[in-house]
Every structure is written in structure tokens, then in C-alpha cells.
Amino acid sequence: VLCPRSLESFTNWQKAQKSKAKYQAKAANQRRDYLHKLTTHLVKQYDVIIIEDLKTKNLQKNHHLAKSIANASWRMFRQMLEYKCEWYGKKLIAVDPKNTSRICSKCGYNSGAKPLEIREWTCSKCQTKHDRDINAAVNILHKATPTGQGLAMVTS
Numbered sequence: 001v002l003c004p005r006s007l008e009s010f011t012n013w014q015k016a017q018k019s020k021a022k023y024q025a026k027a028a029n030q031r032r033d034y035l036h037k038l039t040t041h042l043v044k045q046y047d048v049i050i051i052e053d054l055k056t057k058n059l060q061k062n063h064h065l066a067k068s069i070a071n072a073s074w075r076m077f078r079q080m081l082e083y084k085c086e087w088y089g090k091k092l093i094a095v096d097p098k099n100t101s102r103i104c105s106k107c108g109y110n111s112g113a114k115p116l117e118i119r120e121w122t123c124s125k126c127q128t129k130h131d132r133d134i135n136a137a138v139n140i141l142h143k144a145t146p147t148g149q150g151l152a153m154v155t156s
């Protein structure tokens with residue numbers, strides 16, 4: 001049963017759907033452009049790039065929009081790094097992400113999971129103060145190169 005009013009609201013709904021699709025396409029293009037710029041910059045600047053080999057289990061499509069965008073972006077980021085490293089003759093190393101955010105990069109003590117809102121923490125064993133992301137990055141570097149092997153971490 002159609003009455004003029006529901007038809008009009010249906011037309012408005014269609015319009016809204018169209019502009020939503022347009023907006024989403026634009027946002028997706030902007031993300032892709034950004035990832036292209038970022039990965040080209042990284043691959044040109046560095047000879048070895050180390051990333052976490054995130055489990056596909058954690059990257060499965062889900063219905064939470066922000067999460068599925070983050071997952072899709074990570075997959076795209078990694079794919080771009082893979083083929084651009086090939087193009088430029090650079091090396092991409094993916095390491096097991098296990099415990100990278102739990103272990104103290106200085107003494108190796110595992111103080112367990114920390115909620116994402118904890119950005120800084122102090123090791124309860126050696127009292128080193130850590131920035132969450134930098135500590136994890138150092139752990140990722142250690143996993144790829146247990147002896148150091150002349151690699152230095154660049155935080156930029």
C-alpha cells in the first residue's frame with residue numbers, strides 16, 4: 001500500500017543512500033591515496049621494513065564498520081608494501097606479533113596484556129618507562145633481527 005507520503009520518504013531515502021555511497025567511495029579513495037603515498041615513501045626511504053604478521057583470524061571481515069575499514073586498510077597497506085618492496089628491491093619482513101606489546105623491550109619481562117588506552121607504562125621488573133608503540137616496535141625489530149645485525153630503529 002503506497003501513499004504519497006511514503007513514496008516521498010522512499011525517494012528521500014534513495015537520495016540519502018546515493019549520497020552515502022558517494023561519500024563512502026570518496027573516503028575509500030582518500031584512504032587508498034594516503035596508503036599509496038605512505039608506502040611509496042617508506043619503501044623509497046628504507047631498505048628493510050619489518051611489520052607484524054597479523055593473523056588472518058584477527059583480520060576477518062566483520063560488521064563493525066571502523067574495524068572492517070581498519071582491517072581492509074591494513075591488508076591494502078601490506079599488499080602495497082609487498083609489491084613495492086619487490087619493485088624497488090627492498091626487503092619486507094613479517095614477524096609473529098605474539099607478545100610484542102606485552103614484553104619489556106629492555107629486559108624481556110612479560111607483564112601481560114595492557115588495555116589500548118594505556119599509552120605509557122613502566123616495567124615492573126627493570127623500571128624502564130616505555131611508550132607503548134615504541135616498545136612494541138623495538139620488540140618487532142628484535143624478533144626480525146635477534147642479534148641486531150646492524151639495523152637501527154627509525155621512528156618517523
Ligand SMILES: [Zn+2]
Pocket residue numbers: 104105106107108109123124125126127128
Ligand atoms: Zn623491563
